[in-house]
Amino acid sequence: MKRSTITTVAALAIAAGVPNVAQADSPDPASLAICDGGWKTDIYAQSKKHLGKGPIYKDGPGGTMVLTRTQAGTASTAITAGGGVTVSGIVAEAKIEVSRESVAAVSWDTQHQFRRDVTRGKYGNAQYGSWGHSVKWQKYYQLPNCKKTQVTHGTADIANTTIGFKYWETSS
Incomplete structure (x- = not known):
């Protein structure tokens, strides 16, 4: 032939x-394969992270820790390493890939009471903030044949609309 x-x-x-x-x-x-090509941002790793804002409260040893938060505050999304992306771009991608509750910033101004028994001989610690995520991201240019050329990468802490106290115990 x-x-x-x-x-x-x-x-x-x-x-x-x-x-x-x-x-x-x-x-x-x-x-x-045929792809639409162009600049893309992708989140390829994530973990839950409390984005604490304001003072860390400590009480103990042992007993009961009671906190009433009355001070207003804001936790914001931040690009912690890398460049070439915007907070709004990372939040938009996070809404798709991580949590639809991802936001550029979350504020609070209402009272919130927190009560926790502290283990005997330990100190209770607490901090208010957003229950967000830590992510790794990459920004690349995608060619029409679907191949990627990575331009930049980094990490970001992404705020979430879920807010509250994080509690942990220490020996001193």
Whole structure:
């Protein structure tokens, strides 16, 4: 079979939607994917993180810790490493990939009472803030053949609309 005949058969098969058929003169026969290309931001790792704001309260040893938060505050999303992305861009991606409750900033101004028994001989610690996430992100340019060229990467702490006290105990 002549090369032009092979190319014609392959072109007809592609037009007919036959999978895994590529042109014989294609430099990469397996690469028929087509992507929209352009700049993309992607979150590829996440973990829950309390974004504490304001004082850390300490009580003990032992007993009961009672706190009433009356001071207003705000916890904000922050890009902690890397560059080339905006807070609004990272929050938009986080709403898709991490939590739809992700926000650029969350504020509070109402009273919140917290009560916790402290283990005997230990000290109770508490801090108010947003129950958000720590993420790793990358920004890259995607070529029409779906290959990525990574431009930059970094980390960010993303605020969430869920707020409250974080509690932990220490020996001193």
